[in-house]
Amino acid sequence: xxxxxxxxxxxxxxxxxxxxxxxxxxxxxxxxxxxxxxxxxxxxxxxxxxxxxxxxxxxxxxxxxxxxxxxxxxxxxxxxxxxxxxxxxxxxxxxxxxxxxxxxxxxxxxxxxxxxxxxxxxxxxxxxxxxxxxxxxxxxxxxxxxxxxxxxxxxxxxxxxxxxxxxxxxxxxxxxxxxxxxxxxxxxxxxxxxxxxxxxxxxxxxxxxxxxxxxxxxxxxxxxxxxxxxxxxxxxxxxxxxxxxxxxxxxxxxxxxxxxxxxxxxxxxxxxxxxxxxxxxxxxxxxxxxxxxxxxxxxxxxxxxxxxxxxxxxxxxxxxxxxxxxxxxxxxxxxxxxxxxxxxxxxxxxxxxxxxxxxxxxxxxxxxxxxxxxxxxxxxxxxxxxxxxxxxxxxxxxxxxxxxxxxxxxxxxxxxxxxxxxxxxxxxxxxxxxxxxxxxxxxxxxxxxxxxxxxxxxxxxxxxxxxxxxxxxxxxxxxxxxxxxxxxxxx
Numbered sequence: 001x002x003x004x005x006x007x008x009x010x011x012x013x014x015x016x017x018x019x020x021x022x023x024x025x026x027x028x029x030x031x032x033x034x035x036x037x038x039x040x041x042x043x044x045x046x047x048x049x050x051x052x053x054x055x056x057x058x059x060x061x062x063x064x065x066x067x068x069x070x071x072x073x074x075x076x077x078x079x080x081x082x083x084x085x086x087x088x089x090x091x092x093x094x095x096x097x098x099x100x101x102x103x104x105x106x107x108x109x110x111x112x113x114x115x116x117x118x119x120x121x122x123x124x125x126x127x128x129x130x131x132x133x134x135x136x137x138x139x140x141x142x143x144x145x146x147x148x149x150x151x152x153x154x155x156x157x158x159x160x161x162x163x164x165x166x167x168x169x170x171x172x173x174x175x176x177x178x179x180x181x182x183x184x185x186x187x188x189x190x191x192x193x194x195x196x197x198x199x200x201x202x203x204x205x206x207x208x209x210x211x212x213x214x215x216x217x218x219x220x221x222x223x224x225x226x227x228x229x230x231x232x233x234x235x236x237x238x239x240x241x242x243x244x245x246x247x248x249x250x251x252x253x254x255x256x257x258x259x260x261x262x263x264x265x266x267x268x269x270x271x272x273x274x275x276x277x278x279x280x281x282x283x284x285x286x287x288x289x290x291x292x293x294x295x296x297x298x299x300x301x302x303x304x305x306x307x308x309x310x311x312x313x314x315x316x317x318x319x320x321x322x323x324x325x326x327x328x329x330x331x332x333x334x335x336x337x338x339x340x341x342x343x344x345x346x347x348x349x350x351x352x353x354x355x356x357x358x359x360x361x362x363x364x365x366x367x368x369x370x371x372x373x374x375x376x377x378x379x380x381x382x383x384x385x386x387x388x389x390x391x392x393x394x395x396x397x398x399x400x401x402x403x404x405x406x407x408x409x410x411x412x413x414x415x416x417x418x419x420x421x422x423x424x425x426x427x428x429x430x431x432x433x434x435x436x437x438x439x440x441x442x443x444x445x446x447x448x449x450x451x452x453x454x455x456x457x458x459x460x461x462x463x464x465x466x467x468x469x470x471x472x473x474x475x476x477x478x479x480x481x482x483x484x485x486x487x488x489x490x491x
Contacts (some may be wrong), residue, residue, distance in 0.1 A: 003015050003207055009223055011151060014263035018132050020271040022092070024255035025474065026083030026126050028248045029443070030121060033076055035383065036115075043112050043385055044068045044102070050417055052111035052389060059109060059112065062101075062314055071098060083128065092130040099123040104340040106198050108483040111414050115339050115344040116388035118249040124157070124340070125252050128259065128313035131300075139293035148236040149304045155220035155362060156311045158233060161344040162214030167319070168348040169474030170210040170333045176432055177202035178352035181440050184387045185244050185352055191440075197435035202293055212236045220260060227267055230260035244347070247384045252303055303339075310341050317486035318343055321478055337484050349472040354445075356398070357429040360420055361449070371418060389414065394430060400436045400479055401469045402489075408457055415450040426450040430468050 036043060045051030046063040061067070075098055078091040103123040107114035114120065136147040165175060179185045181192040182203070195201065212232050219229030234254045241250035247379040261267035313324060313332040323329050328462050335340070345351075358372040358381075370392075371379045380386055380435040393414050396407040415426050434441040434468040445467050459465075471477040479489045 009148070010360065011147045011223070011260075012144055012263045013132075013147050013225070013259065014268050015136075015260070016267050016275055017258055017261050017271045019137065019262070020130065020275045021125075021255055021258045022085070022088055022129050022281060023083050023275060023279055024258065025129050026079050026081075026251070028251050028255060029075065029122065029126070030079035032118070032252075032395075033072070033079060033446075035232055036385065037072060038378070039380065039383055039385060040068060041065070042380075042389075043115075043419065044072075047413055047416060050407050052413070052417065054109045056412070057397070058108075073291070074098070076230060083279070089133045091132075092126065092133045096123075096126045096130045096350055099126040100340070103392075104337075107340075111389045111393060111410060112385060112419075113392045114384055117394070118252075118388075119246045119343065120340065120344070121252045121256070124153075128154075128256065135296060135300075138289065139223060139296045141491060142293060142297045145300045145304075146295060147294075149307070150218060151302050152304060153307050154256055154259065155217045155229075156307065157344050158213050158220065159217035159481065160209055160311065160342075161346060162212075162217055163315075164211035164343060164345050164348065165213065167474075167476040168207045169347075169472070172474055173198060173203050173206050174349045174435075174472065174474050175352075176205040177207055177435070177440075178349050180205070180246055181433060182352050182355050184391070187243060187245060189256075190384050190387075193433075193440045195440075196438050199324060199439060200309045208236065226260040227262070230257040233257045238435050245382075249384075257391070270474070282385060299314040306335060307339075307341065309338075310336050313342070314343050314486050317488070319476070321488045323487040325482075329485075333485050333487075339355065342390070343486065348475065350477055351395060351477050352393055353392070353435075353472050354430060354432045354467075356394055357431060358390075358418065359427040359429070360424045362424050364423065371426075373462045397469045411448065411450060412455055415452060420452050422453060426452065428478050432464075432467055451490060 028199065029236050041049070041173075043050050044053075044063060045065060045068065046053035046055045046059045048055045048060050049063070049065055051063060053059045074094065078095045080096075081087055081091040099122055102249075103114040103119035104111070107119075112119075115122070117147040117239075131146050131150065135143050169175060172472075175200075177192070177195075178199055180197075181189050181190045181457055187191060213236070216229040216232035216236075219225040219232070229356070234257050237250040237253045240246070258267075258271065261271065310332060313328070314336065315331075317323065317332075324332060356372070357370070359370055361368050371380050374381050374387075376382055393407070393410045396403075396410055399407050411428070418426060428450065430446045430448070431442050431444050434443055443463050445463045447462060447463045449460065450456075451457040481487050481489050
């Protein structure tokens with residue numbers, strides 16, 4: 001294989017761009033944590049202490065009011081040191097361990113679901129920063145292979161998101177309008193609810209969403225067009241950041257796209273003009289150990305191959321609705337769950353075409369007090385993590401329609417985190433956004449009454465109640481075997 005071909009395939013990043021990725025991640029991580037901390041008792045404690053984590057010996061030992069303040073202090077510290085370039089390798093390692101625990105290991109062990117897409121990207125970008133810092137410090141000759149791994153991984157994440165948008169109905173105008181008009185997600189939902197669901201603006205946004213993510217992801221995989229694909233991703237997520245409440249997810253995706261800016265390019269020079277030289281930091285002495293170089297090169301190349309195979313396996317599971325042979329399926333799920341590899345199904349109509357309003361209902365006269373105020377800044381329900389938690393409770397009805405016990409357990413665990421006096425119960429209104437009329441028509445299709453005192457749930461079907469257990473039109477969703485697997489319950 002010629003050196004010219006290898007040079008065209010293997011990317012190169014300048015020290016400035018690597019620093020820009022680290023600094024951008026440090027800043028977005030710091031403010032992500034600042035927004036999370038007011039809600040830490042729910043998000044990071046187990047149900048034993050009123051939080052979202054499933055109570056068991058291991059989770060209780062880590063998710064308690066004595067351990068997490070220490071972890072939070074450490075986490076904020078490493079966010080600051082990543083930004084300033086102080087001990088970047090050690091800081092990135094500590095951050096990676098924390099992110100993997102809360103956003104990957106805890107994904108199926110609590111109502112927070114690993115903070116959903118924002119948690120996934122916080123973990124992925126932390127992984128990217130660690131790999132870049134490790135390679136730079138230990139085996140700089142392996143840097144092009146490390147960057148290639150990150151580029152392919154990022155491109156496949158975007159490709160999985162684009163393909164899912166195609167499969168879930170975006171080309172048929174089933175997508176962005178629900179999130180934009182949904183009070184759980186949209187900043188400007190009142191204005192967007194006044195537009196017809198088939199308005200040209202929605203059609204334009206839907207076609208841009210699936211086409212840009214799909215086309216850009218393919219451009220990211222081709223060496224001459226990598227930067228073009230990255231700029232498309234950056235532009236699209238800048239727009240999404242102005243419309244949808246996603247914490248700092250969009251900005252982390254933008255920082256992740258910097259891995260496609262080659263050394264000496266216009267984009268690289270632009271970053272060099274933005275990043276203060278004092279924050280770039282002084283690179284440590286490289287070990288340049290042959291053993292470390294061989295080990296890191298072997299891991300990077302092997303992981304690159306397995307990432308590609310993993311996505312192929314996940315796509316096979318999901319789009320063909322079939323399982324691999326049992327040994328391969330078990331290996332696939334073990335690998336993808338360990339490294340947090342998923343099909344990025346963020347922002348489909350199954351998640352955004354409904355929202356849930358929560359009330360306290362007095363036992364004596366059935367009078368109600370609103371609990372879920374999605375508009376009030378700083379309130380519990382204004383944070384994306386809360387929207388993810390309550391959404392994941394109720395999408396259980398669509399993902400596991402034959403397992404009502406799973407839904408009841410999740411709803412009861414979530415309800416316990418809402419203060420409720422003995423003279424009241426909690427009412428959860430499941431409201432759909434009807435897109436068949438001239439304008440969006442919110443309909444309460446079902447109501448779930450939770451009695452915290454007796455720990456019982458009563459479902460009151462109202463208008464078209466089967467909607468709560470059916471995927472939306474064009475949705476490819478089917479019942480899986482268990483959380484963490486894309487294999488169907490019945491092949």
